[in-house]
Amino acid sequence: MPITHGAPMISDFGAARLGVPGQKHSGDVMPGVYRAPEIILGMEWDSRIDIWSVAVMIWDLFEGGRLFRAVKDGHLDDEQHLAEMVSLLGPPPKRFLKMSDKCSQYWDQEGNWIGTVPIPNQTLETCEDRLLGKDKELLLQLVRKVLRWVPEERPSAEGLFDDEFLNQFRIAERASA
16 A cells, blocks of 8 residues: 555445435445434435534544444344434434334334333533543534434535534644645
8 A cells, every 4th residue: 555645535435326416315325333314214315414424433533432333232223323313412303203204113203212222321422532622612513513313404515614623633734734
């Protein structure tokens, strides 16, 4: 492998789907713990699933561990994954629950959790234990901005260009050049 200089790049196009902006897709994609809720619940999806997975990956890289474990009895489990999402994001809005019949397996009509897996007693603050001060505040702010139940509420990639957490590394890279 050749030695390169500059910022590391992460890519994986193994299950990539090509499309035009706004195009909806269906089907199961993404590695398990990086799946957006619309994938787990069998909804149509678009490029906003990538924004979700980038935020989860950023968390995993900075925390040195998984934001979502999503494992029950040694296997990836959708119900466990959704329970973990509820613990960290709060319950989904009612309009999200109307987007898939599969939601009725996990929530009642009022949005209360009815799954068999208990909701873990955790928050983003209790899960984040490696950063301090402003860095911690900015990471939590980024994750809250991106990890939204309703895909249309997530920022676009362009909308993240000005994110303070992400920009601190770009500024540091320019300063060292």
